[in-house]
Amino acid sequence: MKRVLLGHAAIATLMAVAACNGGDKGATADSASGSEPQVTSGAATGTASTSGARIAVAHAGPPGEWQMPAGDYASSRYSELASITPQNAANLHVSWAFSTGVLRGHEGQPLVVGNTMYVVTPYPNVSYAIDLAQTGQPLKWKFRPDNSQQAIGRACCDVVNRGATYADGRIFYNLLDGHTVAIDAVTGNQVWRTKMGDLSRGETITMAPIVVKGKVIVGSSGGEMGVRGWIAALDAATGKEVWRAYNIGPDKDVKVGPKFKPFYAHDRGKDLGATSWPGDTWKTGGGAVWGWLSYDPALNLIYHGTSNPGPWNENQRTGDNKWTASILARDADTGEMVWALQVTPHDMWDYDAVNENILVDLPIKGQMRKVLVHFDRNGFAYTIDRATGEILLAEPFVPMNWSTGIDMATGRPNVVETKKTAQDKNVKDICPSLEGGKNQQPAAFSPQTGLFYVPTNNLCMDFQARAVTYIAGTPFIGGNAPEKGGPGGYRGEFIAWDATTGKKIWGIKEPYPVWGGALATAGGVVFYGTLDGWFKAVDARSGKVLWQFKVGSGVVGNPVTYTGPDGKQYVAIYAGIGGDMGLLIAGDVAANLPYDVRERGTTLPDIARWTSWGGELFVFSL
Amino acid sequence: MTSAVGTDTGSNYFVAGDSLRLIEHPEILPAGFPLQIKPLPIKNRYEGDKGAIANGAKLFVGYNCLDCHGADGSGAMGPSFQDGRWHFGGSPGDVFESIYQGRPDGMPAWGGRISNEQIWILTAYVRSLSSKDLSTENFTGKTVERTGH
Structure with missing residues (x-):
């Protein structure tokens, strides 16, 4: 018996179910005992519930369009479209589909601007403009960028791309080989192309940029390759770099100056980004920015997370290793750091903090607070004051056993001694696994219910760290972490979460990690896809599955909704298993590489029965 | 041949x-x-040499080959070595060349960075992994442990 925190259940049996079981089980709804959903009158405006919960920043563009990765700067993934409701969702059907011509992990989501849909594929990062106004959805254009083949083998976790963003008649996105491009939305012509990363040092780019006040904000991948992570701003008009901030190193490089006011004492001090590392180890210390970006125009702050420290072997980097595994708030004009919260100091479990930061105003203890809600890989859901970085609430949202909770005086997690990893030791049964309680799959928020809809993983791991040498362009990892299903016999769960109380309201257990993102709508329906290829519509209040459809490949992408030229509400999702789950964990889902045939993995032993690599867009309507 | x-x-x-x-x-x-x-055919004097293969396994870890090609070459970022299938040829000369020159999908060039002797030892190790017939997957057999990033 091991102590496990599961929502508010105190003790549960860990590892009761062998890793080879559970793969065939269907999803089951599970209403948590105790609190009821924060149901409010269905204000279809989406601005506020009766509790006052609201999204901090308005949807980008008209409600029927999807112009940014998450629909808005707040990363809410909420749409005011309300035609699809719990009453009629059972009538959803496929309207049309589109093959991207590319296999591998289709993370991210399409954009819809006017009557055009924009799709970006995994490597080689082809983009398509699809004419929604014509029968058969013909292409307006197709853009095939120059993109170095070397990038394929430098990307740790599949050759994914998390999408483009639209602003001022242009589509902006990143190429796996480290370039950022701007494409004319009408013609498909490349307007500019800027080299941002150094592939020879293992720097790739997989994240979706956002445009803030005429600047394209991008960040690097490569936390497993000994990179030195950065975030940068490019002039949207010219592609010229305006500022670049590293996440590790001296204050000058990480842009820590007079504006920097972290809430907790341990985050204050000179050159912590270098002095919290032994010697020069910060130079290969990771801290990449491969996840999602948010922006609060009122505070003029950009929020982003940073990846794990490198290498995984913690013995080679004693100290806090700032600013890895952190949530950082930066001035949007200059990149200067305004506050920092290192959620996992001296990470030794590969708990990147790159997951999305959702900006909402919530009533907490009778008071409206401007908060940022973040579901971290480390298994804690944080409700944070987004002006100061103060943790208001932090509760486990998945089964976990590496920490007993957050010390609210210091903001640091209390770590369980027996779950600390170390060189040449095999530490068993750590939950969550290195994939995290949640990974890149973004959550959604509905102001109608006041709830967050969160795709989660339920995996645990053994962790074997070993000494490793930095060799440029090769992995800088020094560890092996075989995974298995977590307690309860399921490997993922789609949950509704109340960030004002830190409680799970309901959950839908899934046989596999839920690696695709969520979409919430004013119709009271939320959408998500599963690794075994089910796309589901769920009642936002009850968690009842209203409809599901088996798409052509596992879903690791994020649904979006838009109004078509015919005035109907459509919902679009990529099918295309991949990412860390699809490439590394489900190693046998490929079929197109005659020279690379892999055995089934223990973590997802049956996934290849249900799905194979693919690359397709599915669009549904009533 | x-x-x-x-x-x-x-x-x-x-x-x-x-x-x-x-x-x-x-x-x-x-x-x-x-x-x-x-x-x-180009011969590798370490081919099948148990001592050399054991040393090759150490080099495979030491030069970070493992984190790309998986534990025991089971496949990760880079392709598997256990399947008896080869993208760029599986003869000792072919494998030496892949390690020496690198390959376009991201395999780094090790020629000049490590000794040719070590490349031959790695060649012997990598070829020693190629033994399994994975042509059919019937979903009832055993599984292997894999790690994500």
Whole structure:
């Protein structure tokens, strides 16, 4: 018996179910005992519930369009479209589909601007403009960028791309080989192309940029390759770099100056980004920015997370290793750091903090607070004051056993001694696994219910760290972490979460990690896809599955909704298993590489029965 | 290996070596050129040598090959070595060349960075992993442990 925190259940049996079981089980709804959903009158405006919960920043563009990765700067993934409701969702059907011509992990989501849909594929990062106004959805254009083949083998976790963003008649996105491009939305012509990363040092780019006040904000991948992570701003008009901030190193490089006011004492001090590392180890210390970006125009702050420290072997980097595994708030004009919260100091479990930061105003203890809600890989859901970085609430949202909770005086997690990893030791049964309680799959928020809809993983791991040498362009990892299903016999769960109380309201257990993102709508329906290829519509209040459809490949992408030229509400999702789950964990889902045939993995032993690599867009309507 | 085919009367001549080559203009050949030659495959003196293979396993970890190609070469960012299938050829010479020169999908070039001797030892190790017939997956057999990033 091991102590496990599961929502508010105190003790549960860990590892009761062998890793080879559970793969065939269907999803089951599970209403948590105790609190009821924060149901409010269905204000279809989406601005506020009766509790006052609201999204901090308005949807980008008209409600029927999807112009940014998450629909808005707040990363809410909420749409005011309300035609699809719990009453009629059972009538959803496929309207049309589109093959991207590319296999591998289709993370991210399409954009819809006017009557055009924009799709970006995994490597080689082809983009398509699809004419929604014509029968058969013909292409307006197709853009095939120059993109170095070397990038394929430098990307740790599949050759994914998390999408483009639209602003001022242009589509902006990143190429796996480290370039950022701007494409004319009408013609498909490349307007500019800027080299941002150094592939020879293992720097790739997989994240979706956002445009803030005429600047394209991008960040690097490569936390497993000994990179030195950065975030940068490019002039949207010219592609010229305006500022670049590293996440590790001296204050000058990480842009820590007079504006920097972290809430907790341990985050204050000179050159912590270098002095919290032994010697020069910060130079290969990771801290990449491969996840999602948010922006609060009122505070003029950009929020982003940073990846794990490198290498995984913690013995080679004693100290806090700032600013890895952190949530950082930066001035949007200059990149200067305004506050920092290192959620996992001296990470030794590969708990990147790159997951999305959702900006909402919530009533907490009778008071409206401007908060940022973040579901971290480390298994804690944080409700944070987004002006100061103060943790208001932090509760486990998945089964976990590496920490007993957050010390609210210091903001640091209390770590369980027996779950600390170390060189040449095999530490068993750590939950969550290195994939995290949640990974890149973004959550959604509905102001109608006041709830967050969160795709989660339920995996645990053994962790074997070993000494490793930095060799440029090769992995800088020094560890092996075989995974298995977590307690309860399921490997993922789609949950509704109340960030004002830190409680799970309901959950839908899934046989596999839920690696695709969520979409919430004013119709009271939320959408998500599963690794075994089910796309589901769920009642936002009850968690009842209203409809599901088996798409052509596992879903690791994020649904979006838009109004078509015919005035109907459509919902679009990529099918295309991949990412860390699809490439590394489900190693046998490929079929197109005659020279690379892999055995089934223990973590997802049956996934290849249900799905194979693919690359397709599915669009549904009533 | 395809056997050498040769003729001294036809207009086309095949000369076998590491790879077959079509010679369309026999008149350019010097007098006495051997038109039928036996293949001379490149040999690895460490092939099958247990001591060398054990050392190769250490080099495989030490040069970070493991984190790309997976534990015991089971496949991760880079392709598997356990399946008996080869993207760029599986002969000792081919494997040496892949390690020495690198390959376009991201395999780094190790020639000049480590000794040729070590590349031959790695070649012996990598080839020793290639033993499994994974052609059919029937979803009832055993599984292997994998790690994500």
